[in-house]
Amino acid sequence: SGGLFSRLRRGLQRTGSGIGQLFLGRKQIDADLLEELETLLLMADVGVEATTRIIDDLTDRLKRNQLTDIEALQHALREDMRSILEPVSQPLTIPAGDKPFVILTVGVNGAGKTTTIGKLAERFKSEGHSVVLAAGDTFRAAAVEQLQAWGERTGTPVISQPTGADAASVVYDAHQAALARGATVLIADTAGRLHTQGNLMEELRKIARVLGKQDEASPHEVLLVLDAGVGQNALAQAEQFSQAAPVSGIAMTKLDGTAKGGIVFALAQRFGVPVRFIGIGEGVDDLRPFDAEAFVDALLA
Ligand code: GDP
Numbered sequence: 001s002g003g004l005f006s007r008l009r010r011g012l013q014r015t016g017s018g019i020g021q022l023f024l025g026r027k028q029i030d031a032d033l034l035e036e037l038e039t040l041l042l043m044a045d046v047g048v049e050a051t052t053r054i055i056d057d058l059t060d061r062l063k064r065n066q067l068t069d070i071e072a073l074q075h076a077l078r079e080d081m082r083s084i085l086e087p088v089s090q091p092l093t094i095p096a097g098d099k100p101f102v103i104l105t106v107g108v109n110g111a112g113k114t115t116t117i118g119k120l121a122e123r124f125k126s127e128g129h130s131v132v133l134a135a136g137d138t139f140r141a142a143a144v145e146q147l148q149a150w151g152e153r154t155g156t157p158v159i160s161q162p163t164g165a166d167a168a169s170v171v172y173d174a175h176q177a178a179l180a181r182g183a184t185v186l187i188a189d190t191a192g193r194l195h196t197q198g199n200l201m202e203e204l205r206k207i208a209r210v211l212g213k214q215d216e217a218s219p220h221e222v223l224l225v226l227d228a229g230v231g232q233n234a235l236a237q238a239e240q241f242s243q244a245a246p247v248s249g250i251a252m253t254k255l256d257g258t259a260k261g262g263i264v265f266a267l268a269q270r271f272g273v274p275v276r277f278i279g280i281g282e283g284v285d286d287l288r289p290f291d292a293e294a295f296v297d298a299l300l301a
Helices: 002-022 031-044 046-063 072-086 113-125 141-154 167-181 194-212 233-244 265-271 290-301
Strands: 101-106 131-134 183-186 221-227 248-251 275-277 285-290
Touching: 002 031, 002 290, 031 046, 046 072, 046 265, 072 265, 072 290, 101 113, 101 194, 113 131, 113 141, 113 183, 113 221, 113 248, 113 275, 113 285, 131 167, 167 183, 167 194, 194 233, 221 233, 221 265, 233 265, 248 265, 265 275
Parallel strands: 101 183, 101 221, 131 183, 221 248, 248 275
Antiparallel strands: 275 285
């Protein structure tokens, strides 16, 4: 929709405006254009691997006289950027059935985990799902309170226990509650403690164990929440969380306020993990399913 486009466009303006401007008023492809483009891509945190892939392809096409004017170059750039993102452009679909679809969220504190859970609850409810939230970050009282606030805002039950409780036990309770209510989606928060990765891994294993006792396939999605604003650091986080848990999807937050939106390309090129959603604001509606074409168009518009 136009709304989506303008919202995303506004968000990505900082990342992509330099690239769009690079072509303004130019008619011919001069020698240093690709070099300038390379610099802009790197500055937008597209990363060395994805940037090299793009620049190599454009250089190749230039040499073979396939790019006769600026328009052709822009078209090729768009194609190259899309081809990096298309493999990870896989929306999260909740299968029909009577079992709750279980989403475990992981990510460092401050990445936007709680906010994303709240937005997801609203989204799934608007799609007709019945949602239950599990306050699995039992480490911080604030995390539980924050999730409860989102539960109130979105009219979603939040299952919690006092701070310090066993996270797996909270998730187990929440799963029971979801079953009892006939809920179709259960979203569990977890404590993202990277510096104690061993503990995180153990905690996630334990959660998976209690869930697996009731449904072998559960959790159905391990969603890693990453703040786009941290740029290349997001790669390190993706690496570390992938070692601790079977990350099956990414939610990239704060794309509305960063010049580092290119990090999505770097992630796609390096890990190939599906990017499920993007966050483009603090509001309950500011979450969008990731779409490669819309993303590139907004970036280069
Ligand atoms: P958590 O510690 O990972 O649970 O992070 P929070 O959900 O508490 O989010 C941390 C801060 O980032 C809060 O102030 C959120 O409002 C903000 N935030 C989360 N997602 C977005 C987003 O997509 N855009 C913007 N601008 N802010 C966001």
